[in-house]
Amino acid sequence: MAVTAQAIPMLSDNYAWLLREEVAGVTAIVDPAEAEPAIAALEAAGLGLDFIFLTHHHGDHIGGVEGLVARYGAKVVGNGADAQRLPKLDIAVHEGSLVDFGAAKLRVIEVPGHTLGHIAYYIADGGILLPGDTLFSLGCGRLFEGTPAQMFASLAKFAELPDATLVCCAHEYTASNAKFALTVEPHNAALVARAAEVTALRAKGQPTLPVTLGQERATNPFLRAATVEEFARIRAAKDNF
Numbered sequence: 001m002a003v004t005a006q007a008i009p010m011l012s013d014n015y016a017w018l019l020r021e022e023v024a025g026v027t028a029i030v031d032p033a034e035a036e037p038a039i040a041a042l043e044a045a046g047l048g049l050d051f052i053f054l055t056h057h058h059g060d061h062i063g064g065v066e067g068l069v070a071r072y073g074a075k076v077v078g079n080g081a082d083a084q085r086l087p088k089l090d091i092a093v094h095e096g097s098l099v100d101f102g103a104a105k106l107r108v109i110e111v112p113g114h115t116l117g118h119i120a121y122y123i124a125d126g127g128i129l130l131p132g133d134t135l136f137s138l139g140c141g142r143l144f145e146g147t148p149a150q151m152f153a154s155l156a157k158f159a160e161l162p163d164a165t166l167v168c169c170a171h172e173y174t175a176s177n178a179k180f181a182l183t184v185e186p187h188n189a190a191l192v193a194r195a196a197e198v199t200a201l202r203a204k205g206q207p208t209l210p211v212t213l214g215q216e217r218a219t220n221p222f223l224r225a226a227t228v229e230e231f232a233r234i235r236a237a238k239d240n241f
Helices: 036-045 065-072 080-085 150-158 174-183 189-201 212-219 227-239
Strands: 003-010 014-021 026-029 051-053 075-079 091-095 099-102 104-110 119-123 128-130
Touching: 003 036, 003 128, 036 065, 036 119, 051 065, 051 099, 075 080, 075 104, 080 091, 099 189, 104 150, 150 227, 174 189, 174 227, 189 212
Parallel strands: 026 051, 051 075, 075 091
Antiparallel strands: 003 014, 014 026, 099 104, 104 119, 119 128
């Protein structure tokens, strides 16, 4: 496993992710809401910073970019089609782009829905998915700009990825998502077990992430929706929950 991912808590419920490629010693931060927690994590590990990967333009995903670039000179990677809403990009990417990350590559997946310019990153060498605010454990992002059909199609792009893929979501929303998910599938044994696990983890102050994609397929009502219409109904219910 050439790439590892470590959660860095930020703000009240954000996670930025520290990526380390072990062969070449390359590092990255994904979606830094703040610079200070990222700097603290890097210094604690004795690391520099080579890249900053952005999934979308919301302030709680880009707020720390300027400070990190000033300190480390890291290269900023983001969706070229949304560059006007992102910090200055050094590497503009699009659907299918492969970004060299030491001995590994990050593949770009365009996933409009939460925002129209939203992208996710997949690292095959390490089995890591960085979905930003597209996919949460037991949930999905609100549709601030996209349509239910767009988000349904975006989530479907993850179907090709292995069950063992580690989903590194950008928020600690799992406990609240579990409460809603149980209203959709109260008799789903895998979901009931996951909800209990989440309650126990949060009671200890521990993160609920990462989670495997296989576990999400068994428990997440948004991934389990079979049609756009079903997805739209669940999303509307969640918005009013």
